[in-house]
Amino acid sequence: MGSRAVKTRMPTSAPGSRRGPRRETxxxxxxxxxxxxxxxxxxxxxxxxxxxxxxxxxxxEEEGARLGSLLxxxxxxxxxxxxxxxxxxxxxxxxxxxxxxxxxDFNFVGLPRSLQLPxxxxxxxTSVQITGAPFVVLGPxxxxxxxxxxxxxxxxxxxxxxxxxxxxxxxxxxxxDTGRPGAAGQP
Numbered sequence: 054m055g056s057r058a059v060k061t062r063m064p065t066s067a068p069g070s071r072r073g074p075r076r077e078t079x080x081x082x083x084x085x086x087x088x089x090x091x092x093x094x095x096x097x098x099x100x101x102x103x104x105x106x107x108x109x110x111x112x113x114e115e116e117g118a119r120l121g122s123l124l125x126x127x128x129x130x131x132x133x134x135x136x137x138x139x140x141x142x143x144x145x146x147x148x149x150x151x152x153x154x155x156x157x158d159f160n161f162v163g164l165p166r167s168l169q170l171p172x173x174x175x176x177x178x179t180s181v182q183i184t185g186a187p188f189v190v191l192g193p194x195x196x197x198x199x200x201x202x203x204x205x206x207x208x209x210x211x212x213x214x215x216x217x218x219x220x221x222x223x224x225x226x227x228x229x230d231t232g233r234p235g236a237a238g239q240p
Contacts, residue, residue, distance in 0.1 A: 109207040112176050114223070117204055117211045120181075121221040123170055124191060124213075127161045130168055131192025138163040140189040142181045162188075180205045 082090075124140060131138035142159040157172035159181070164170065183189060184201040191197070197217040204211045212224045 107209065109209045113179070113204060113206040113209045113211045116175055116179050116206065117213055117223050119171075119175065120202070120204070121213055121223065123161075124189065124215075124221050127164060127170060128191040128197075130164060132195065134165065135193045136163050136165075137193060138191040140191060141187070142183065161191075176206060178206055 127138050127140065139162045140159060141162055143157060158174045158179075160172055161170050182203045182205070184203065186200070189200050189202065195218075197215070199217050200215050200221075202213040202221075204213065213221045214224045215221045
């Protein structure tokens with residue numbers, strides 16, 4: 054008679070081949086992994102927020118470019134026609150209550166009636182301050198005194214300057230901490 058063969062089991066690593074209690078492993082993210090992802094997302098959101106332009110700053114630049122063009126048009130018309138022209142801004146509440154709804158934000162005094170230039174701000178929150186005078190002189194003389202206007206919209210500020218010979222140009226406003234021109238280095 055033959056010998057009895059002993060049955061031995063060979064260990065395998067195939068799924069389901071293991072007998073005995075199953076140990077289920079939880080698959081997920083560790084706390085450190087979640088914190089790293091959160092930090093990366095927060096950094097990305099912060100960079101995007103810094104890259105977005107301020108709406109008031111954009112509107113104020115548009116307002117400044119428009120006003121500079123209007124002032125130059127009125128200056129050219131004053132020289133051609135040989136008439137004195139002034140740009141006069143109106144303060145809030147300067148006109149009566151009945152006129153307040155149809156009022157102008159500023160006027161070009163001295164221009165012929167045939168030349169109608171806009172007289173309202175693009176954004177009603179815009180305000181202006183003329184440095185050293187109640188109005189801006191636009192002609193008819195070719196050489197005018199230096200003039201400076203400060204436009205404000207919300208927290209933003211923009212300065213238009215003219216040396217009396219050249220056109221009105223936007224200049225960087227002085228920074229609050231130094232009192233000198235901003236990063237662009239313009240006057």
